Amino acid sequence: MLYNTLGKTGLEVSRLGFGTMRLPTKGSNENIDETEASAMLAYGIENGINIIDTAYPYHSKELDGNGNSEKFVGKFLKENDLRDEILLQTKSPSWLMEKRTDFDYYLDIQLEKLQTDYIDIYLLHSLTVPDWTKVNDLGVLDFLDDCLSSGKVRHVGFSSHIEVDYLIEILDEYPKWEVALTQMNYLDEYYQSGVMGLNYLKEVNVGSMIMEPLRGGRLVNNIPQDVQQLWDMAEVKRTPVEWAFQYLWNRDDVDCVLSGMTSMEQVKQNIEIASREDIISDYDQEIIREVARSYRTRLGNNCTRCGYCMPCPHGVDIINCLTEYNIAHMMDDPKASAMQYFTLMDDDSRADSCVQCGECIPFCTQMLDIPEELVKVHEYFGSEFDHF
Ligand code: SF4
Ligand code: SF4
Incomplete structure (x- = not known):
């Protein structure tokens, strides 16, 4: 040492x-x-x-x-x-x-x-x-x-x-x-x-x-x-x-x-x-x-999965929404991440369940505008029918 x-x-x-x-x-x-x-x-x-x-x-x-x-x-x-x-x-x-x-x-x-x-x-x-x-x-x-x-x-x-x-x-x-x-x-x-x-x-x-x-x-x-x-x-x-x-x-x-x-x-x-x-x-x-x-050209967002923003009072799984979005960008494989996103996460915990209340924003260690990031996640993955 x-x-x-x-x-x-x-x-x-x-x-x-x-x-x-x-x-x-x-x-x-x-x-x-x-x-x-x-x-x-x-x-x-x-x-x-x-x-x-x-x-x-x-x-x-x-x-x-x-x-x-x-x-x-x-x-x-x-x-x-x-x-x-x-x-x-x-x-x-x-x-x-x-x-x-x-x-x-x-x-x-x-x-x-x-x-x-x-x-x-x-x-x-x-x-x-x-x-x-x-x-x-x-x-x-x-x-x-x-x-x-x-x-x-x-x-x-x-x-x-x-x-x-x-x-x-x-x-x-x-x-x-x-x-x-x-x-x-x-x-x-x-x-x-x-x-x-x-x-x-x-x-x-x-x-x-x-x-x-x-x-x-x-x-x-x-x-x-x-x-x-x-x-x-x-x-x-x-x-x-x-x-x-x-x-x-x-x-x-x-x-x-x-x-x-x-x-x-x-x-x-x-x-x-x-x-x-x-x-x-x-x-x-x-x-x-x-x-x-x-790497910088690939990142979807700067989430480090620290978890300080959780739990969301409306049940959104912020960490995994942002992570799947990031992995999709870094690996350039949206389909594989969409599979994870739609199969491993409940309907209620996906990005479109965010009501944009903003309560999570002050807790983000990476100063992310979390609701805005979740809109991007939802737009990126679209609805389940776009992928399956
Ligand atoms: S802005 Fe969205 S993710 Fe953040 S606490 Fe409100 S509902 Fe949950
Ligand atoms: S606090 Fe910010 S960086 Fe940490 S998990 Fe939540 S969104 Fe990601």
């Missing part, structure tokens, strides 16, 4: 962090397969991963509910006597805060779930511009000051999908930020805070963590033929997963890449890649840019 210094925290972190939002499950999202997940975490730690990332809602029944990921991680660390060996990162559910005391209330619940009396890195989770305004007005910075002086939290930061101007505004507001978690992969250099955000984090020496390194799996699954042809032209042959990770680890403004791993196979594969120095040549960097250009 290779390690980086996490900005001004001074912590040496493995450049691959273990994300625990997609642990293996049995039957439902809240039911973690603890035997398999424990084996994965144990293997990861034995092979050099020293940071575990979790959050209040991961592996809950409802997306913003009280999830089981923190409980599982706490139990695993306790049973294996690993708490002090590992950097534990979790996140405050900013969207649930209504008054100043709520911050302490949720932190105490999290400490109990994690079976610890301190958190190494505590992030305000998925800050949107309205959430930041709200928590700032409620006194979140005073709360963070208290956490740091009491020792309940050792380093503070935030995760966000916002644009670079807002990222800088938040960073400039509080000199004690030490970590920021933003989205980056070779398709997203100029999306959300992108490379400009990473440059600024480096300038102010705030530790830079990355989410969505594989863009919801899009960069590694169903590789289009013309993309594969580009990869085949590279000086060094790499798998799609290697390209995605090594692109990030070749940047000097990326300290740690979080990967939400679902299987032991992924853990082993990612660790093997993270343990190997692989300098990408200028020629191969140009191949990456060509691949990004090729």
Whole structure:
């Protein structure tokens, strides 16, 4: 495993962090397969991963509910006597805060779930511009000051999908930020805070963590033929997963890449890649840019399947509507996607069930106009009779 210094925290972190939002499950999202997940975490730690990332809602029944990921991680660390060996990162559910005391209330619940009396890195989770305004007005910075002086939290930061101007505004507001978690992969250099955000984090020496390194799996699954042809032209042959990770680890403004791993196979594969120095040549960097250009021309929309917009109060399966539309574009095979769209999704969950109420829009981490995207989906797939 290779390690980086996490900005001004001074912590040496493995450049691959273990994300625990997609642990293996049995039957439902809240039911973690603890035997398999424990084996994965144990293997990861034995092979050099020293940071575990979790959050209040991961592996809950409802997306913003009280999830089981923190409980599982706490139990695993306790049973294996690993708490002090590992950097534990979790996140405050900013969207649930209504008054100043709520911050302490949720932190105490999290400490109990994690079976610890301190958190190494505590992030305000998925800050949107309205959430930041709200928590700032409620006194979140005073709360963070208290956490740091009491020792309940050792380093503070935030995760966000916002644009670079807002990222800088938040960073400039509080000199004690030490970590920021933003989205980056070779398709997203100029999306959300992108490379400009990473440059600024480096300038102010705030530790830079990355989410969505594989863009919801899009960069590694169903590789289009013309993309594969580009990869085949590279000086060094790499798998799609290697390209995605090594692109990030070749940047000097990326300290740690979080990967939400679902299987032991992924853990082993990612660790093997993270343990190997692989300098990408200028020629191969140009191949990456060509691949990004090729993908960009194909995307139907920028949905990453994060699920924050769900559930729709009118029953629309937003994620799968947008995904089938995207796959149809990327694979250039509308018929195959239409088959999935009409056979795997109920009448009531398809795009034409959207009543355009707009309630989902503020929750979209990718700032999509979801109802407008759903109109496109419906127009694209048409009625069932157009295809069968
Ligand atoms: S705009 Fe459409 S998808 Fe969004 S919440 Fe309303 S009905 Fe659901
Ligand atoms: S529409 Fe937006 S919030 Fe919903 S899954 Fe896609 S990216 Fe996430």
